[in-house]
Amino acid sequence: MRIGIIGAGHIGATLARQFSRIGHDVVISNSRDPETLRGLVEELDGKVRAVTPAEAVAFGEVxxxxxxxGRYRELPTEGLQGKVVIDTCNYxxxxxxxxxxLDSDATTSSEKIRDHLGGADLVKAFNSIYWENLRDRSRxxxxxxxxxxxxxxSxxxxxxxxxxxxxxxxxDPVDAGYLGPGGRKHQPGAKVYAAELTADELSALLRTG
Incomplete structure (x- = not known):
């Protein structure tokens, strides 16, 4: 699968490492020039290419x-039709x-990002796991x-x-529900946010709200 990543911080870079490790074709971008990602590309043995955000969108099936x-309005909005967008962001x-x-809980950060992207098929994930666990705790x-x-x-x-x-x-993925009500269950401040849980434990905690 072709995966384009926008953002090369802890989560973005760790996902690039994990997805390329299992054989996906991955590109990664940041808000600066692709050349600034040379160190990361070298660290990953050239399995991941550095591109611009617009090129990441054009490349990725995901x-x-x-x-x-706070910078979601800088995201490219063209070329996302028919693609799956994974939102790892937190407010x-x-x-x-x-x-x-968001302060009034009228909506969620994921819904605002989805609307900015023109209603893309957006899934909120990887926002509630500590990046070092994402890097080191595969089982x-x-x-x-x-x-x-x-x-x-949704x-x-x-x-x-x-x-x-x-x-x-x-x-193990655990479905928390639709984007708005489900996303609230694993955003910062929620019971499961940053919690280290098995699938059964997470499912039980999500049922309690």
Whole structure:
């Protein structure tokens, strides 16, 4: 599968490593010049190419958005039709600036990103796992220490694609529900946010809200 990643911070770079490790064709971008990602590309033995954000969108069948939420308006909006978008972003007011829509809980950060992208098939995932666990805690299916990752979205086919990627890199996906109500269950401040849980434990906690 072709995967384009926008954002080369801890989560974006770790996903590039994990997806390329299992054989996907991955490109990664940041807000600067692709040349600034030379070190990461070398670290990954040339398995990942550095491109611009627009090129990442054009390349990917799946596009990962892994940037500070406060900069989501900088995301390319063209070329996303028919593609799955994975939103790993979180809203932190102290970093992103105050957003009245989110402070009042009128909507969620993922819904605002989806709307900016023209209604793309967006799935919220990888936002609630600590990046070092994403890097180091992959386990085979059936391992009692295999961690679970919540996902939410309103398109079942898109969620199935993301769930498959999560399983393939060594974690268990757990469906939290539709994008708005489901996303609230694993955003910062929620019970499961940053929690290290198995699939059964995560499912039980999500049912309690």
């Amino acid at each position: 596009v990962v958005v892994s940037i500070p939420y 932190y007011p102290e970093r992103d600036g105050r957003d009245p829509d 085979p299916k059936g391992d009692p220490e295999r961690l679970a990752i919540p996902i939410s979205g 398109d079942e086919e898109a969620k199935a694609v993301v769930a498959g990627l999560i399983r393939d890199i060594g974690f």
